[in-house]
Amino acid sequence: MKRKVSLKDIAQQVGVSTALVSYVLNGQEKEKRVGEEIASKIREAARALNYQPNQIAKSLKSGKTHTIGLIVADIANPFSAHIARIIEDEAKRHKYNVVFGSSDENAEKAWDLMKVLLNRQIDGFIIAPAEHAEEQVRYLQEHHIPFVLIDRYFPGLPANYVALDNYKAAYEGVEHLIQKGYKHIGMINFKSGLHHLQERTRAYHQALQDFNLPAAESWCREVNEDMLKEDMDQHLQDLLLSGQPVEALFLASNKIAIHGLKFINEHKLRVPEDVAVIGFDETDAYELFYRPVTHIRQPMAEIGRAAVQALLQLIAGNPEPTQLNLAATLVVKESC
Amino acid sequence: MKRKVSLKDIAQQVGVSTALVSYVLNGQEKEKRVGEEIASKIREAARALNYQPNQIAKSLKSGKTHTIGLIVADIANPFSAHIARIIEDEAKRHKYNVVFGSSDENAEKAWDLMKVLLNRQIDGFIIAPAEHAEEQVRYLQEHHIPFVLIDRYFPGLPANYVALDNYKAAYEGVEHLIQKGYKHIGMINFKSGLHHLQERTRAYHQALQDFNLPAAESWCREVNEDMLKEDMDQHLQDLLLSGQPVEALFLASNKIAIHGLKFINEHKLRVPEDVAVIGFDETDAYELFYRPVTHIRQPMAEIGRAAVQALLQLIAGNPEPTQLNLAATLVVKESC
DNA sequence: ATATTAAGCTTAAACGATTAAACTATCAAG
DNA sequence: CTTGATAGTTTAATCGTTTAAGCTTAATAT
Structure with a gap:
């Protein structure tokens, strides 16, 4: 890499110290009363040499x-x-x-x-x-x-x-399903200690309770991020293809939803007739699914x-x- | 931000010059023959003070x-x-x-x-x-x-x-459509001077010619990136819903494909019966579309x-x- | 005894910028 | 003819590292 132009080069060319050059190029020529003539010479030289300040050096000095x-x-x-x-x-x-x-x-x-x-x-x-x-x-x-x-x-x-506000967001999602008349509502979330995810599950349970809906433990499933596909397939099998499938499914993240939608496609389930779906976050998938997916969008x-x-x-x-x-x-x- | 620990701090604590500290911490103690005892004291102090080298200073010195x-x-x-x-x-x-x-x-x-x-x-x-x-x-x-x-x-x-190899990639895509028996094949690409995109269009034309297929100018459309939706809707309207719709569509990028698939969904067209589709690049959309989409994948x-x-x-x-x-x-x- | 070598350490310049402080020249006021 | 202010400039330290060169001291060779 060709050696870069430094303050010193400009100083040499104009025949002044680097201090002046620094003052001028940082717009301090007034405070530091740099001579008009010199100032413009410096600016001129800087342009001619295509000077680009070395941010590394700047940072070292300023700590910023x-x-x-x-x-x-x-x-x-x-x-x-x-x-x-x-x-x-x-x-x-x-x-x-x-x-x-x-x-x-x-x-x-x-x-x-x-x-x-x-x-x-x-x-x-x-x-x-x-x-x-x-x-x-x-x-x-x-x-x-x-x-x-x-x-x-x-x-x-x-x-x-x-x-x-994950609690409120999830609550509204589940509430929406309830108002649409679904009674057997399942949920799939990540198995995680992260508070924001737990809030979504908490909201799900609370909403079911508030509206006096049946809530089976087995309707609320948790999947491991690192074996997402396997876990999803397993749980979806249980939730959707068992003797008593759920009517609606709250999928608590975009990745979960994508897998869910793929599963639904593969098994030729009809949405929302066989199973209603509500997703979280955004993904092209929601708009692209043959029946565009209702979802909870983060700002x-x-x-x-x-x-x-x-x-x-x-x-x-x-x-x-x-x-x-x-x-x-x-x-x-x-x-x- | 609390002032960070520097080489000097370690040097002071151990009672040596910064040079020694630098040598030791950079594993040059052998070449520069630093005393065993001092060396371990330095390492000790570095650990105790939780020394983290300032990369900015390093970079300034090394130019790397x-x-x-x-x-x-x-x-x-x-x-x-x-x-x-x-x-x-x-x-x-x-x-x-x-x-x-x-x-x-x-x-x-x-x-x-x-x-x-x-x-x-x-x-x-x-x-x-x-x-x-x-x-x-x-x-x-x-x-x-x-x-x-x-x-x-x-x-x-x-x-x-x-x-x-965009030419080859696109050629194989179109060839695939041809081998599947489609005769009226349309294409949508970006309007762009970029060579890699033009190669895709060139391959399309060449493939049609090589296989002696009809090629209407109006079957090869170009859309502007900055008004993608409008352009896409316009062209898809022409290509798919006109008097003489194309049988297959080569969509030359993931973004184009996503819009195309959405359009197809919205207008309840059947894939591949009403229109066959081949996409480019990758997107969840391809797997998620109700009929998973054949596409050209980049490595x-x-x-x-x-x-x-x-x-x-x-x-x-x-x-x-x-x-x-x-x-x-x-x-x-x-x-x- | 003297020169040489080696070991083990310090000094100081350098990277490229910033900036307080010092310096010089000019001019005005007392 | 001092003194002081003002304008315009340079000097030199600094940020945190690296590293060539120099300096001791002690051991070894001649």
Whole structure:
């Protein structure tokens, strides 16, 4: 790589010290009263040499990198990709960059990633924490490193977060099924200690109870992320093809829903006649399924923007707590 | 943020110079013959203080950041997200990090991004170039900045790239339709000057000609990326619902295919009876459509890995040219 | 006894920028 | 003719590392 043009080169060319060059190029010529003539010579030379400041050097001096570290749960999930993009855009609006990592729902990997990003002196974090990532959160707090959690948080561990009101969102979803007249309602969720997922299950149970509907334990199933297909097939078999199939199914995430819809296709079940479906999050699949799927949509743009804004506040030294549980939207289509 | 522990702190604690600390922590104690005792004291102190080297300072010194700049065309497209993830993983295997940007198919934005990343002293680029990005490529060449193009390249502009053999891939797709007995075959592609897209159209025409099939100009349509829905609806209306509809449709990208499938759903057309479909790239949609969609799959993992490996070669100073046109796989399902 | 070598450590410059402090020249006021 | 202010510039330290070169001290060879 051709050696880059530095302040020194400009200084030499114009015949001044690097200090002057720095002042001029940072628009401090007034405060530091740099001579008109010299100033324009410097600007001229900078342009001629196509000077590009070395951000590494700048960062070393200032301790600021104007960079946000983003750790998402699984970049292969469109949810993560979408929110990453929003965060990138919002950050860019504020002249911040984003560097990325995916923890793949693995606290260990998330920890490594955090270390790597910290060594790169990022100014703060936006993190979708994995299960068992409490220690990580505490580390950040103890070291006074600005961060905002998104999508998930740990109820026992006060921290800034921007998330969904998962209980309310799920409740409304189940309520919708109930109002449509379904009585035997099943649910599939991830088996996970993550609070935001548990809230969805809690809402499901509560809604059934509030409306005095029958609730069999066997109607609420949990699948392992790492053997999703096998688990899904097993549970769907039980729920949909057994002697007493459920009439409606609440699928508590986009990945779960995708598998569910595939299963339904494969077994030529009719939606909503054989089984009504309601999904969570977004995926092309919902619109593309032969009967577009009613689903619970998260306010992605709001989450992303609020997270960036909260983080930048923190970085600026403004410790206003941000703890948002935003509302979801029920998108009614034809699947129930 | 609490001030971080530096080499100096360790040096002070142990009572030696920073040089020794640096040697020990970089495993040069043998070459630089550091005393056994001191060395272990240094390691001890480093652990006790939880020393994390400041990568910014390291980079400033070495001129290396161990970071690859990745510019994808549109991070919202699963194609980009997927390849980004593969590149990230592969880079990580080689102890490299990846910083990201999305050009949103806009050469201007790509240029800005490149400047930003360059100022951060990334060691090299992997770029999916936007249309009209030739100047950018030339800039990189002139400045001897290591880079590898992916997915697309400019035929007139020799550069390293890892891409698909789009002509062959598309030809095989159309050939498949022909062998299935379809005679009136339409195609929808993006209106774009990008070579890789044009190759798909060229293959379509050539295949029809080679097999002596009728080819009406009006069967090959082009849509604008920025008004995709409107254009698609218009053309699909013409192709599928006119007096003389086509029997089969080659949809030349995942986004185009998704819109196409939605249209087909909305208008209750039967696949493949009313219209056979073949898609390009990957999307959940293909598996999820009520009749799983035959499609042309790109070897994502190979592309990503080859690109990283080629780039690291370049960075290491090894100027072997890499110009790969990899083969696609025809994934046969039930849509034709 | 003297030179040589090796071991074990420190010094200081360098990377590229920022910035407080010092310096010089010019001019005005007392 | 001082003194002081002002404008315009340079000097040098600093951020946290790396690393060539230099410095001791002790051991070994001649």
